[in-house]
Amino acid sequence: MTSSAAEEVVARCVGLVKRYDDLVAVDGIDLQLTRGECFGLLGPNGAGKTTTVEMMEGLTEPTAGYVELLGLRWGSGQDDRIRARMGVALQETVLADKLTVEEVIRLFRSFYPSGRTVDEVLELMQLGPKRKAQYHQLSGGQKQRVALGVALVGRPDLLFLDEPTTGLDPQARMSVWEVVARYREEGGTVVLTTHYMEEAANMCDRIAVMDHGKIIAEGTPSGLVASLGGRQLVELEPAGELSEATLEGISGIQGVATRGRRVVLTVEDFASVLPPVLARLAERGVGLLHLSTHEATLDDVFVSLTGRGLRDE
Numbered sequence: 001m002t003s004s005a006a007e008e009v010v011a012r013c014v015g016l017v018k019r020y021d022d023l024v025a026v027d028g029i030d031l032q033l034t035r036g037e038c039f040g041l042l043g044p045n046g047a048g049k050t051t052t053v054e055m056m057e058g059l060t061e062p063t064a065g066y067v068e069l070l071g072l073r074w075g076s077g078q079d080d081r082i083r084a085r086m087g088v089a090l091q092e093t094v095l096a097d098k099l100t101v102e103e104v105i106r107l108f109r110s111f112y113p114s115g116r117t118v119d120e121v122l123e124l125m126q127l128g129p130k131r132k133a134q135y136h137q138l139s140g141g142q143k144q145r146v147a148l149g150v151a152l153v154g155r156p157d158l159l160f161l162d163e164p165t166t167g168l169d170p171q172a173r174m175s176v177w178e179v180v181a182r183y184r185e186e187g188g189t190v191v192l193t194t195h196y197m198e199e200a201a202n203m204c205d206r207i208a209v210m211d212h213g214k215i216i217a218e219g220t221p222s223g224l225v226a227s228l229g230g231r232q233l234v235e236l237e238p239a240g241e242l243s244e245a246t247l248e249g250i251s252g253i254q255g256v257a258t259r260g261r262r263v264v265l266t267v268e269d270f271a272s273v274l275p276p277v278l279a280r281l282a283e284r285g286v287g288l289l290h291l292s293t294h295e296a297t298l299d300d301v302f303v304s305l306t307g308r309g310l311r312d313e
Contacts, residue, residue, distance in 0.1 A: 015065035087151035141172025
């Protein structure tokens with residue numbers, strides 16, 4: 001990818017707001033995507049990410065602000081031109097059960113002025129052996145590949161993926177990842193929502209975390225993890241009361257947080273921190289019901305920022 005291509009703005013959200021009566025679903029966000037990147041939008045249920053993506057896709061009209069895709073603004077008389085250059089793959093796509101895979105792809109290819117041939121899509125999605133199979137005869141992974149093929153048939157410049165691998169087995173999930181990787185190698189740009197942190201970490205160049213309608217953090221996956229202030233986490237569940245103040249002054253602890261009954265320590269090296277922590281607890285007569293350690297991940301970033309997990313209702 002050339003430096004000029006890397007700097008080309010493909011999508012822009014400016015002052016984006018969506019209100020439903022007294023509910024503010026999206027509260028004045030600004031986003032910018034450049035060509036060739038995969039941008040992840042994460043947030044707990046009700047955070048506003050689905051509404052944001054629907055406004056970006058032109059399905060929902062903003063209350064305020066605007067969305068510009070590929071240099072064209074929704075609602076400016078260019079909507080058909082925008083749709084011809086974008087693709088959308090939803091978590092669950094409903095297609096006619098009795099149509100064959102080939103017929104489905106040919107139908108959607110007819111909606112675009114140019115794009116891939118049916119054979120090219122079948123090869124890209126590794127669906128050649130299933131071209132004469134009816135849609136209802138396919139497995140979940142095969143149906144999702146058809147849906148992704150439909151999204152790619154117009155050879156879009158911008159691809160929206162809304163939880164594209166939810167419910168798929170690991171092999172089917174990897175197959176989707178590989179298709180998206182090839183699409184990006186051709187210069188395509190991706191907007192991804194997902195409930196799988198591993199997927200976000202592996203696929204996304206940048207991630208924005210939404211909560212209560214606002215962007216509360218944005219950066220690369222590694223940069224967001226580094227923002228925790230430590231590389232590793234120690235999770236303790238005491239048998240009795242344990243205040244954060246009990247652990248104050250212990251060298252190597254860079255952060256302490258309480259999550260329900262558990263206390264989470266952010267540290268640089270748990271091997272050097274654990275002995276003095278255990279000694280301090282023994283001094284105070286505090287036993288442990290649980291102790292675990294792990295490398296910091298995007299899951300930890302998410303819980304730190306929102307106070308809840310990505311899948312929490």
